[in-house]
Amino acid sequence: MASRKEVTPALVGALAEYAELPLAPGRAEVITSMLETWIRDANELSRKMSSAKYWELAPATIFSHPNEAEEGN
């Protein structure tokens, strides 16, 4: 497993800047711990889903066209 950089309020502040999300003073400290947990879990899921076993899976967000009636044609 790759070594993990600790999520700090300064890092959260930098990420927010990239996202053009102005964080009020103190907000980075409030969300740091929760964000760290969520990113850790999301990274774990990403590792799993990027494995060769699942290479053919498409996300559940695509447009699907099960039949013409579904499309109202």
Add this chain to the structure above:
Amino acid sequence: MKPKKATEMGKATRELLELSLAQAARLVKSKEISPVDLVDASLERIKSVDGRLSAYITIFEEEARKVAKAAEMMIVAGHDLGPLHGVPIGLKDNLAVKGFRTTAGSKVLKDWVPDHDATVTERLRRAGAIFVGKLNMHEFAWGGTSENPHYGAVRNPWNTERFPAGSSGGSGAAVAARTCYGAIGTDTGGSIRLPSAINGVVGIRPTYGRVSNYGIIPLAWSMDTAGPMTRTVEDCAIMFNAIAGHDPKDPSTSRAPVVDYTEDLNRGVRGLRIGVVPGYFFHHLQPPVHNAVKGGLKTLEGLGAAVVDVNIENIHGNISAQLTIEAAEPSAYHQRWLREQPESYGGDVRSLLEIGELLLATHYLQAQRYRTLLRREFLEAFRKVDVFICPTLPFTATKVGEMKVVIENGVEENMLSAIMQFTGVPSLTGLPSLNVPCGFDQEGLPVGMQIIGKPFDEATLFRIGAAFQSATDFHKRAPNI
């Protein structure tokens, strides 16, 4: 014939309120009671208990009485509006009602008055329902406690020191407290099923695309649904009949055929196969929840169903996928408001929206790929079983204000992750699921079990739920408030 007044019938208000929705509708239809009596009883009940529950954000006192009078005149004149004619119903405050404030439990929308009805609102109205009010909720439906910083923390009628879960906490509390005969909730990650379980009522999350989301303030587009919450399964099926079906205004709705969801209620469960996922469905639970849901399975076995172990290889990981999607999509919807008026949000929702902006696009898309995987596994498993049954959530109602919960071994866990342990699966897979009350803990707090079905097979969920309620009396017990 003019319908009899409740007083002439010698029925106390409380007796009227103890009627199920189906019974009340039948009595209106036969002109034995008037919609005016039902609405008066509901409004009286709201006045007497809502100071302790904060279940309502807006009460439609004048409007409801006016509509009730008209409904009475119509029934006298022989015009039957439909299966909900004259029945008092509550709506979660994220459903648009034309001409009436719709806040979504927020300060951001505190003065928003829609110029249109949500499709669900419109369909219930067309079926004859009378709206008695808009129900309190977790702000913007983004959370599971219904501790609303703007309109008050909703409280559980079984014990007002305890939470009602959420986000449709007002809907659950209002139905359990007999202030209305049914309510509409919305469910993204569990927001109908969780408050249904915690308040001891029935609630269904439909198949994604079975019920229109038009006119409902979104939380996460790819998982949002709306559905009824009632005291009995029959009532839930009656309301579901009124709202299910394709809607040209909502392109995510399906054209799959709609059936009469009350038709199979008396078919029983003999021969049905119930799946249980070993190592997940009965793992990590408070003991009273474990015992009540196991007891529910035994009851169904006694009625002729078979319980089968079915492995779902990739069920672990669903909570992270759920949180990632539920973080990213609302943050996109709220992006402008979060920059223009961040202070208008309650602390918890503001944090969740900020976090949703900081996750990666790859996190979101891997979570969406995981949904494909999980759905595929469940659809494959449905070759072996008709439904799955598990607890709706692993614990009973915690104290109002708690953001941590202890499930076992004295370990405190984050409320949001813990509460989604079982409801996230149908949310991610788009499958329908029904909460049915199945017991109480040692403090008299309700426990619910979740029945998960095949896509568009809500009828089987209602069938099983109705069989269960015909053999048990959990749904007949009332909170002492």
